[in-house]
Amino acid sequence: MKDARLLAVWCPDWPVVAACTASGTGQHVPVAVVDGNEIVATSAVARAEGVRRAMRKRMAESTCPELVVFEHDPQRDARFFEPVAEAVEELAPGIEVVEPGLVAVPARGPVNYFSSAERAAERIVDHIAARTNVEAQVGLADSLFAATKAAHRNMIVPPDRTAEFLRPLGVHELDAPELVDLLRRLGLKTLGAFADVPENAVASRFGGPATRQHRLARGLAERPLDKRRPAPELAVTETFDDPVERIDAAAFAAKILSERLHENLAARSLACTRLGIHARTEHDEELHRVWRAAEPLTPRGIADRVRWQLDGWLTRERLTSGIRTLTLEPVEVVNGTALQLGLWGHDDERAVRALLHVQGLLGPDGVLTPVLDGGRGPKERVRLVPWGDERTPAHNPDHPWPGRLPRAPATLADDPADLTDADGNEVGVTGRLELTAQPKKLAVRGRTQEVTAWAGPWPVDERWWAPDPHRAARIQVQTNDQAFLLIRRDQRWFLEGVYD
Amino acid sequence: MSRSATASLAALGVNPASELTSTTTDHTTGRVLPVRGELAGLLPWGGLRAGSTVSVGGSTSLLLALLAGATADGCWAAVVGLPQVGVLAAAELGVSVQRLALVPRPGSDPGPVIAALLDGIDLVAVACPLPPSLARRLTARARQRRAVLIAFGSWPSADVELTAESVRWNSLDDGAETLRRQQISVRSGGRGSAGRPRHVLLTFGEEEIELPLVAGEPARSDEPADAGPDQVDELAARRATTQEQPA
Incomplete structure (x- = not known):
């Protein structure tokens, strides 16, 4: 999971900083940014005077008469943030802007380059200050949400400790006011308490969008990882x-x-x-x-x-x-999530997300799903496809398959085997699909066992009668306490499965 | 339960109405996932209790049969660390393979993989050896996530332990017969209410099995088109049997 570690660079009170930079307002002045009638950001000086976020503008102005107020302007926020993003990029390539005031970058590059997370954080903060005169904080954790919360606290969360770091934080850290209100009324005051609610209960009690917040509270990525790149x-x-x-x-x-x-x-x-x-x-x-x-x-x-x-x-x-x-x-x-969730019903959402999560950990080929297919042997009749790929049989299912056995071995194998008769000679299969002798001993996986009974042979491919070097046959062999499926190809016996 | 699941179980000779337990919720045990009827007697709750850990030893067929009832009922199952698992046998035992996921090689650090599966998959079968401390953590994770952890092999903190003492098949009549009927002698034990040891002789499958070829598509309707009433009766008569044996 080391690849998933993210470094977040956060500039506190960014809308205020951008507004002050644009207008040339000094740091000693109490400043607030309003959207409509509501305060959305404040400077440290304004906060010391009692101005808070979500306050009415009029209320804020009566609390702090010398308050300088700017209208909210996302365009301004973005314009003045670009130099900061560039400064981060000079030290840590591959940055992604999350919003003006917040940049994320895979932690591995800068941490390796500066030999430690602490040094990387220090260098990035210094570099931003030197280039843009902007104050920044750095956080490092296993998810973007956690890295952002860590940046608010100027913290480096050790690997695999992200969930632990989030647990004591209040639910108000989630950017979902209605859900936060509901959780508080239910007595779920910390992210840890929310994380402990089973995911299916979250979906059914709080609705689908709450599951994303639940993922965040558990320290998981906001979405299951999907490594496929778009075309x-x-x-x-x-x-x-x-x-x-x-x-x-x-x-x-x-x-x-x-x-x-x-x-x-x-x-x-x-x-x-x-x-x-x-x-x-x-x-x-x-x-x-x-x-x-x-x-x-x-x-x-x-x-x-x-x-x-x-x-x-x-x-x-x-x-x-x-x-x-x-x-x-x-x-x-x-891609995967939306399409897969569409393919499977809502009830399957948890399973689909879990499998995508594992694919994120192991790669797309790490999770396979079986498709029953045409064919004769226990291996041909099952095709394993990476989870998320199309599940269609490769062979015509209506085709007749003589030589199919009614029961398949629960354990598959592919080991050389020796099947011998009473005189110790190898048992073969004739062109007329008969054994050359009664099998008496089976030696496989370093163990020799007495053959008590056998059945077959059954043909493996339809051109059994034609001269064909690939012709093969199967037999079932019983010993005292086990049953095996053997296949003969290229004049040799192989163990194909164990009926355990 | 879907028609295809009904069909595949009926093909095995399992009468779903009477033999397959259904998902139940009880205030003392919580949610219990259904199992094939003949396995109900082995489990203290008559099924697989959500949040519990069950260890299985001695028979892959027994492991696969445990997944059948729940997957046929719409649950998801994953098998971790068993690259040689016979999926066709699983299907023949009644597992709905379209809701079966395989993680054959969970890597050098299987903990996070298994934990992630327990977050969203109802039944997670684990066949790779794990250090006891990790095994206990995963048992706790399963309990917390209300998943069923099925350990293939020994496990330090299983609620129920199922051990196949022998796996026998119908004897092959040299050169003529084929393997059709499997008998597994199972001993169960465990902690708490599961502690009472039980012995059950399971018998799986006797007749020709038709499997759905495409995921979710029934290969045939609940009643085979070519089967008259007599044949249906015959199917019912030949269904899998359970015999309680003295412990």
Whole structure:
């Protein structure tokens, strides 16, 4: 699971920091950002004066008369965050912007490079401060949710201790106000108490969306991992005759391209959860950024992120020319889960998620599901396909299969065996499908046993009568306390199964 | 229960109405997953109690038969660490293989894999050797997640222990017969209410078995199209039998 460790870089009070940077307001002033009539972010100075999030604007202003208030502006938040994201990227490649003020990056690279998580965190914080004069905190844990909570506390959670770290935290850490309210009324005050509720009970009592919050509380990834990459043809590209240099033109381009991407995905019943944005300028500068979303992105969600990103790039002074080509690439799509859950019923959701989780741990081939198929032998009649692949029989099931045995061995094997007659000579099979002698002894897996009875031979392929080097036959052999299935191929006996 | 499951059990000679226990919920034992009727007598709750650990030894057929009733009833099962498991035999014993997942090689650190399975799979059969401390943690995990952990081999903290003392088949009449009927002599024991030792002689399968070829598609309806009333009676007469033996 080491690969799943994430490093989160979090800038406290980001909407306030962005607003102050844009307006040149100093740090000693009490500042709040309001959305409509509600306070959504405050500066430390404002908090010391008693201004809180979710407070009414009027109430906040009467609490702290010198409060400077800015309107909430996601565009501004994103624009001023781009230099911070760049600073992180200079030390830790592969960053993903979760929201303005929060960046995630796989921890392995920077931790290995700086030889320890603590040093990596320290260097990243120092580098951001030196480059952008912004104060940042770093957290490290096994899931994005936990890494973010760790960053709020400037903490490095040791591997496999993520669930333990989350347990004592209050349920208000979940970004789901209605659920938090309900959990509190039920007396579930900590994430640990919520995590202990069985998942099926969560789904049935609190509804489907609560299961995602439940996953977060348990320290699991917000989605089961799916290592399959979306097909490259899902990406959409636009080349502009007039290079995009202004914000309004960028917004328009973002909207058009986002809709095209969404149509592409929707046609395949997919939704994007990680969005790659590539731009190339007139002077062939290459720009690239990945946005990561907790929920599958809506067309609006895609357009917002593209607009924010273009704004961030265009206002950056280092850009020497307008954007000529813009590409949106779905880096991660909700594929398996959505489709599988559609295929199986709601009752099977838990099982499907568990199997996808194991595939995340072991790779897609780590979980197999059997398909009963045409054929004769116990191995041909079962095809094992990776979980999630199409389950269709390869052979015509209506085909008659002479030589099929009524019972299959519970244990399969493929070991060389010696079957001999009373004189110790090997027993063979004739072209007329008869044994050359009565079998008396079976030697297999280092043990020789007396043959008490046998049955067969049965043909293995239909061209038994034709001269064919692959012709083969099966027999069942009983000893005192065991029963075996043997197959003869290429003039040799093999143990094919044990009837245990 | 789905029609295909009914069909495959009927094909085995198990009369689902009388012989297959159903999922029940009791305030003292909690949810109990159904098992094939002849296995009910081996288990203290008449089925597999959610959250319990059952160890199975001596017979892969016995392990697979334990998965049959619950998967036919819509539950999911996973088999971990048993790459040589005979899936066809499982299907013949009544396991609904479309709800069976195999994790043949759980890797050098099987703990997280098994734990993840216990989070969402109703029955998890584990056949890889594990250190006792991990085994106990997984038993606790199964209890917490209300899953059934089936240990193939010895396990330090099983609620019920099933041991196949012998596995016998109908004798092959040299060159003519074929293996059809399997008799497994099973001894059960365990902790608490499971502690009373019991002996049961299980008999599995006697007649031709048709299996659904495509997942979820019944190979035939509940009554075989070509079977008249006499044949149906015959099927019922030949159904798997359970004999209590003195312990």
